[in-house]
Amino acid sequence: MSNWTKSLLLVVLLVLLLSACQPAPVQPAPTPLAIINGALLDGNQLVPDGVVILRGDRIEAAGPAAEIDIPAGATVLDARGGTILPGLIDGHVHNAAEPEVRRKFLEAGVTSVCDTGAGAVQLRQYQNPQDDMPAARAYYAGPFLSAPGGYPADTDDSARLEVGTPEEARLAVQQLAADGASYIKVALDDGRGEEPLPVLSIDVLQAVTAEAHRLGLTVRAHVLDVRYLDAALDAGVDAIEHIPAPDLSRQVFELWMQRDLPLPLPRAYLEELQRLAGRQIPLTPTIEVLERRTCNAVARSEKERTACVRVYIEALRQYRLMGGVIALGSDYGSAGMPAGLPWREMEFLQQAGWSNAEILTAATANAARTCGRASEIGSLQPGYLADLLIVDGNPLDDLTALQRVQTVILAGQVILDK
Numbered sequence: 399m400s401n402w403t404k405s406l407l408l409v410v411l412l413v414l415l416l417s418a419c420q421p422a423p424v425q426p427a428p429t430p431l432a433i434i435n436g437a438l439l440d441g442n443q444l445v446p447d448g449v450v451i452l453r454g455d456r457i458e459a460a461g462p463a464a465e466i467d468i469p470a471g472a473t474v475l476d477a478r479g480g481t482i483l484p485g486l487i488d489g490h491v492h493n494a495a496e497p498e499v500r501r502k503f504l505e506a507g508v509t510s511v512c513d514t515g516a517g518a519v520q521l522r523q524y525q526n527p528q529d530d531m532p533a534a535r536a537y538y539a540g541p542f543l544s545a546p547g548g549y550p551a552d553t554d555d556s557a558r559l560e561v562g563t564p565e566e567a568r569l570a571v572q573q574l575a576a577d578g579a580s581y582i583k584v585a586l587d588d589g590r591g592e593e594p595l596p597v598l599s600i601d602v603l604q605a606v607t608a609e610a611h612r613l614g615l616t617v618r619a620h621v622l623d624v625r626y627l628d629a630a631l632d633a634g635v636d637a638i639e640h641i642p643a644p645d646l647s648r649q650v651f652e653l654w655m656q657r658d659l660p661l662p663l664p665r666a667y668l669e670e671l672q673r674l675a676g677r678q679i680p681l682t683p684t685i686e687v688l689e690r691r692t693c694n695a696v697a698r699s700e701k702e703r704t705a706c707v708r709v710y711i712e713a714l715r716q717y718r719l720m721g722g723v724i725a726l727g728s729d730y731g732s733a734g735m736p737a738g739l740p741w742r743e744m745e746f747l748q749q750a751g752w753s754n755a756e757i758l759t760a761a762t763a764n765a766a767r768t769c770g771r772a773s774e775i776g777s778l779q780p781g782y783l784a785d786l787l788i789v790d791g792n793p794l795d796d797l798t799a800l801q802r803v804q805t806v807i808l809a810g811q812v813i814l815d816k
C-alpha cells in the first residue's frame with residue numbers, strides 16, 4: 399500500500415469516527431401547555447383553583463394552583479372559571495370506526511369510545527385508522543367470542559368468532575390479541591327466543607379468561623339474563639355488559655304497571671346482583687338501549703314500556719345500595735342510538751339514585767377499567783394521556799354542565815375552544 403493510499407484510508411477512518419461521535423439530532427421538547435383558572439374535577443375529587451400542565455400527549459402535573467409551577471415558555475390556556483376534568487369515555491359502543499362518528503363524540507367531550515363487538519370490516523378500519531380528522535380515541539374488542547351457532551344470531555358471521563372447545567378459545571384469544579384487541583368480548587346469551595341459541599360452556603369460558611389474562615387483556619361479558627351471571631362470575635370475567643333483567647311473571651308485571659312505587663324484586667335475582675356487587679367489577683347498565691330494544695319490543699302500550707324501564711331502574715337502584723360499581727356506556731351503534739354525550743343514560747343513572755360524582759366516575763375511571771385502560775385514560779394523574787374537557791359550571795352540583803363544553807383537548811392538542 400502506498401503512503402498516499404495509507405493517508406487516504408486514515409482520513410476516511412477519521413471522518414467515519416467523527417460522524418459516529420456526532421450526537422443524534424435533538425428533537426425540540428414539546429412546548430408545555432398550562433391550563434389555569436379552573437376547578438379540577440377527577441372522579442369525586444374537586445380542587446377549586448387548579449392548574450394542569452400538559453407536555454406532548456401526556457399530563458405532566460395537576461393540582462392546586464399554589465402547588466404547581468408553570469414551566470417557563472408554557473402556552474397558557476385560561477379555563478375562565480370552568481371545570482377541568484378528564485375526557486369522558488363511552489365504554490360500550492359499536493360501529494364507531496368511521497372518524498366522522500367519533501368526531502361527534504369528541505366534540506361532545508367524549509374523548510374515548512370502546513367498541514364491544516365489531517365485524518371484519520369495522521375491525522380493519524380500527525386497525526388502520528384514517529387520521530384525516532381528530533376523532534375520539536377508539537379501543538376495540540373485534541368480534542364476540544360465542545358458542546358455535548350462538549349469539550349474535552342476526553348478524554354477519556364476521557361479528558362472531560365461534561369457539562367450541564378450550565383449545566379453540568385459547569387460539570381465538572391469541573388471534574384477537576394479535577389483531578390489536580384492547581379486551582375480549584364474550585356473549586352469554588341464548589337469544590331469548592323460542593329456539594334457544596347455544597351458549598359458551600363454563601370450561602370454554604374459563605379458557606377464554608385464563609388466556610386473556612395471561613396476555614394482559616380483560617374480558618367483558620354480554621349478559622342480558624341473570625341465569626348466565628353465575629357462569630360469567632365463576633369464570634372470572636372483568637366486566638358485565640347490560641344490567642340483567644329479573645324474570646317477572648305477567649301477574650307481577652301488571653302490578654308494576656298499576657303502582658307508582660317500585661315493587662320488591664325477586665329474592666333470587668337480588669342475590670345474583672349482590673354477588674356481582676360483591677365482586678366490585680364494573681357493570682355497564684345501558685338502560686337506554688334496553689328501553690329502546692327490550693322494552694319497546696315487549697311493551698304493547700306506553701304504560702307497559704314505562705313499567706319495563708322502571709324495573710331496570712329499580713334493579714340499578716338496588717345494585718347501588720349493595721355497593722356495586724358501574725361504568726358508563728351507551729351501546730351506540732345499536733337501536734338507533736345517537737353519537738355524542740350519552741345524556742339520557744346519565745339521566746337514568748340519576749333516577750336510580752346514583753350521585754353526580756358517581757356518574758362522573760362511571761364516565762371516566764370506571765369506563766377506563768372496562769376498556770382495559772385504567773392506567774392510561776380517565777384520570778388527571780401525571781403520565782395519563784392528555785385527554786381533557788373544560789365545561790362551564792360544576793358537574794358535581796349540576797350534571798347538565800357537561801352539556802356546556804368550552805374546550806376539548808385530545809392527546810395534548812386543543813381540538814375545540816369556545
Ligand SMILES: [Zn+2]
Nearest residue numbers: 490492514729
Ligand atoms: Zn353492545
